[in-house]
Amino acid sequence: MIQFSNVTKIYNGNVKAVDDVNFTVQKGNISVFLGPSGCGKTTLLRMVNRLVPITDGTISINGTDTSSLNEIELRRKIGYVIQSNGLFPNMNIEENVCIVPKLLGWDRKKQRDRFNYLMDLVGLAPDEYRNRYPHELSGGQQQRVGIVRAMAADPPVMLMDEPFGALDPIIRTHIQNEFLQIQKEVQKTILFVSHDIDEAIKMGDRVAIFKDGKLMQYDSPAELLANPKNNFVRQFVGSDRAIKSLSLYTVADLLDQTKLKPVKNKLTTPRVSVDTNLREVLSTLFNGSESELLVEDHNKQVIGSLTIADVQNYLQSNSQTA
Ligand SMILES: Nc1ncnc2c1ncn2[C@@H]1O[C@H](COP(=O)(O)OP(=O)(O)OP(=O)(O)O)[C@@H](O)[C@H]1O
Ligand SMILES: [Mg+2]
Structure with missing residues (x-):
C-alpha cells in the first residue's frame, strides 16, 4: 500500500x-x-x-x-x-x-x-x-x-x-x-x-x-x-464516455443480460470470444460488412450470434452508470 x-x-x-x-x-x-x-x-x-x-x-x-x-x-x-x-x-x-x-x-x-x-x-x-x-x-x-x-x-x-x-x-x-x-x-x-x-x-x-x-x-x-x-x-x-465505458465490459458480461441469437451462417461472419470487450465488438461490427458476429466460448465453440442492437441495449440498460 x-x-x-x-x-x-x-x-x-x-x-x-x-x-x-x-x-x-x-x-x-x-x-x-x-x-x-x-x-x-x-x-x-x-x-x-x-x-x-x-x-x-x-x-x-x-x-x-x-x-x-x-x-x-x-x-x-x-x-x-x-x-x-x-x-x-x-x-x-x-x-x-x-x-x-x-x-x-x-x-x-x-x-x-x-x-x-x-x-x-x-x-x-x-x-x-x-x-x-x-x-x-x-x-x-x-x-x-x-x-x-x-x-x-x-x-x-x-x-x-x-x-x-x-x-x-x-x-x-x-x-x-x-x-x-x-x-x-x-x-x-x-x-x-x-x-x-x-x-x-x-x-x-x-x-x-x-x-x-x-x-x-x-x-x-x-x-x-x-x-x-x-x-x-x-x-x-x-464526450464519448458512454462508448469508452464499453471497454470495461466483455461479451461475457453482456451474456448475463442478453440471450444470443441462433447462428444463421456459420462460415462468413467474423468471430469474437466471450472475453472480447464490448468496445472492440462494436468496432468490429461497424468496420465489417456483416451485421452480426459469432461468439465463441473458451473452447472456440460457437455459442450464438450478436448484433449492434444487443450492444446498444446493454449500453442503454447500463446508462445510469455510463
Ligand atoms: N527540475 C525542475 N525544476 C523546475 N521545474 C520543474 C522541474 N521538473 C519539472 N518542473 C516543472 O514542474 C511541473 C510539472 O512537471 P512534470 O514533469 O512533473 O509534469 P508531467 O505531468 O510529467 O508532464 P509530461 O506529461 O509533459 O511528462 C512543470 O511545470 C515543470 O515545468
Ligand atoms: Mg512526465
Missing part, C-alpha cells in the same frame, strides 16, 4: 508542481496518473523513490514513511521505468537488465535465469537479444527491455512513466494486453503515468486525474466515466 498525505512539491521556491495531494494505492493494484503535460505526474512519481525531494507532506509504503528509509535501499525495492526507456547505450541488453540483481549480489546463474524468464515473458527471445546493444533494437523492443529491467529484481512496487509512450498503436495494444496478463500473476503495486484516457481506463484499477498539480479525482475507471466530478474531468474523459 502506498499512501500520499498532503504531498507538495515546489521547485526553486516558486513552481508548485504538486499541490497538497492525498490518496492511497492498494497493494497489487495499478494506479494510473493521468493529466495534461506539465500537471506534475512525473514529479509525483519521482518523489516516491526520492529522485525528487518532497517539499511538504509524506509518502509511505506499507505504513513506513519513505523519508525514514535509506535512499539506496528504497530504490532497490522499487522498479522504475523512466519516460524515455533509459537503457545504458554502452551496456548490452543482458547487462542492462541485470544491473540491480548484480548490485544485490545474485550469482551468475540466478541473474541469467531471471533474464531468460522475463525476456520470454515480454516476447523477446533471450538468446537473440542478450548480446545486442540498445541501438540495435527498435523503439518498441527497447521499451520492453526497459520494463524487463524494472522487473528484474522482482520489486514489489513499480513506477512506470509513460512506458508504452513511444509505441505505435498496434504494438501498444499488444504490449498493454501482455502486461495486464503478467500483472495478473505477479500482482505488483504499480504507479503508471499516462496522458491517454483510453490507456488509463484499460490499465488502471484506479485513475488519478491531475490538473496544475492538484488531484481532481481518484476513482475506478467505471466511476470516473459514470460520474466525472467536475468540468475538467468531464472534458478530459471526453
Whole structure:
C-alpha cells in the first residue's frame, strides 16, 4: 500500500508542481496518473523513490514513511521505468537488465535465469537479444527491455512513466494486453503515468486525474466515466464516455443480460470470444460488412450470434452508470 498525505512539491521556491495531494494505492493494484503535460505526474512519481525531494507532506509504503528509509535501499525495492526507456547505450541488453540483481549480489546463474524468464515473458527471445546493444533494437523492443529491467529484481512496487509512450498503436495494444496478463500473476503495486484516457481506463484499477498539480479525482475507471466530478474531468474523459465505458465490459458480461441469437451462417461472419470487450465488438461490427458476429466460448465453440442492437441495449440498460 502506498499512501500520499498532503504531498507538495515546489521547485526553486516558486513552481508548485504538486499541490497538497492525498490518496492511497492498494497493494497489487495499478494506479494510473493521468493529466495534461506539465500537471506534475512525473514529479509525483519521482518523489516516491526520492529522485525528487518532497517539499511538504509524506509518502509511505506499507505504513513506513519513505523519508525514514535509506535512499539506496528504497530504490532497490522499487522498479522504475523512466519516460524515455533509459537503457545504458554502452551496456548490452543482458547487462542492462541485470544491473540491480548484480548490485544485490545474485550469482551468475540466478541473474541469467531471471533474464531468460522475463525476456520470454515480454516476447523477446533471450538468446537473440542478450548480446545486442540498445541501438540495435527498435523503439518498441527497447521499451520492453526497459520494463524487463524494472522487473528484474522482482520489486514489489513499480513506477512506470509513460512506458508504452513511444509505441505505435498496434504494438501498444499488444504490449498493454501482455502486461495486464503478467500483472495478473505477479500482482505488483504499480504507479503508471499516462496522458491517454483510453490507456488509463484499460490499465488502471484506479485513475488519478491531475490538473496544475492538484488531484481532481481518484476513482475506478467505471466511476470516473459514470460520474466525472467536475468540468475538467468531464472534458478530459471526453464526450464519448458512454462508448469508452464499453471497454470495461466483455461479451461475457453482456451474456448475463442478453440471450444470443441462433447462428444463421456459420462460415462468413467474423468471430469474437466471450472475453472480447464490448468496445472492440462494436468496432468490429461497424468496420465489417456483416451485421452480426459469432461468439465463441473458451473452447472456440460457437455459442450464438450478436448484433449492434444487443450492444446498444446493454449500453442503454447500463446508462445510469455510463
Ligand atoms: N527540475 C525542475 N525544476 C523546475 N521545474 C520543474 C522541474 N521538473 C519539472 N518542473 C516543472 O514542474 C511541473 C510539472 O512537471 P512534470 O514533469 O512533473 O509534469 P508531467 O505531468 O510529467 O508532464 P509530461 O506529461 O509533459 O511528462 C512543470 O511545470 C515543470 O515545468
Ligand atoms: Mg512526465
